[in-house]
Amino acid sequence: MMSIISKNIFEIHQSIQEASSINSSHEKITLVAVSKGQPFNKIIEAFDIGILNFGENYLQEALDKKIQLQKFPIQWHFLGPIQSNKCKLITENFDWVHSIDRIKVMRLLNDFRPSNLTPLNICIQINTSSEDTKSGIPIKNANYDLASLIQELKELPRLKLRGIMSIPSNTENINQVIDELKSMYTLYTELKNQINTVDTLSMGMSNDYKLAIKYGSNLVRIGTAIFGIRAIKTKGVDK
Numbered sequence: 001m002m003s004i005i006s007k008n009i010f011e012i013h014q015s016i017q018e019a020s021s022i023n024s025s026h027e028k029i030t031l032v033a034v035s036k037g038q039p040f041n042k043i044i045e046a047f048d049i050g051i052l053n054f055g056e057n058y059l060q061e062a063l064d065k066k067i068q069l070q071k072f073p074i075q076w077h078f079l080g081p082i083q084s085n086k087c088k089l090i091t092e093n094f095d096w097v098h099s100i101d102r103i104k105v106m107r108l109l110n111d112f113r114p115s116n117l118t119p120l121n122i123c124i125q126i127n128t129s130s131e132d133t134k135s136g137i138p139i140k141n142a143n144y145d146l147a148s149l150i151q152e153l154k155e156l157p158r159l160k161l162r163g164i165m166s167i168p169s170n171t172e173n174i175n176q177v178i179d180e181l182k183s184m185y186t187l188y189t190e191l192k193n194q195i196n197t198v199d200t201l202s203m204g205m206s207n208d209y210k211l212a213i214k215y216g217s218n219l220v221r222i223g224t225a226i227f228g229i230r231a232i233k234t235k236g237v238d239k
Helices: 004-020 040-049 059-068 084-093 103-112 139-153 174-194 209-214
Strands: 030-034 053-056 075-078 096-100 120-127 159-166 200-202 219-222
Touching: 004 030, 004 040, 004 209, 040 053, 040 059, 053 059, 059 075, 059 084, 084 103, 096 103, 096 159, 103 120, 103 139, 103 159, 120 139, 139 159, 139 174, 159 174, 174 200, 174 209, 200 219, 209 219
Parallel strands: 030 053, 030 219, 053 075, 075 096, 096 120, 120 159, 159 200
Antiparallel strands: none
16 A cells, blocks of 8 residues: 555656646756655655655754665755854755855855765755745846856855755745746746756745746755655744
């Protein structure tokens, strides 16, 4: 009998395939399972089903999981806001960081990245909603601020720019969400045409991933729709 997690992942894969059929970019969609607040056994179950990418928002929780799950070849994604004093442990322990929005943080991640590891994959976070509670470069300043970050990246060989990330407004106004998704896709297309390492538009969570894919996303971050309600109480914005 299929478990709840197996059933959820099967249904999500079907939904991704359906949404991809109307995605004009025709890019492969990467599913990142957001495992914050979830116990080890649920992560192992999702891995055994075929999920390789897992996202965490809180450093200490993620490090505990990584130690317990070190025999599994998981790709770990850091999704949460980044404090300068956490950069060393983040860059030493993650394969991806999705929440870059400051030059200072980029420099620290680069300088602390171990030389025996491949360059750290990064996405620059864009704030499309103009909400003060959300991190990221404001969309209205994106072209100017992105140019500054990209210029800085030329001097940071331990980082690899893969794309941009956003968390759309939490609203029932579907037109507003669509406008934000469209603006991200436009920005992503411009960036991809400029930089040959760029291949990732990270947007879409449990409640809006199908819409995000429809409007160009090729990486979705899904937690609740896979695992259900979090078993461990945590704070954060990614769902």
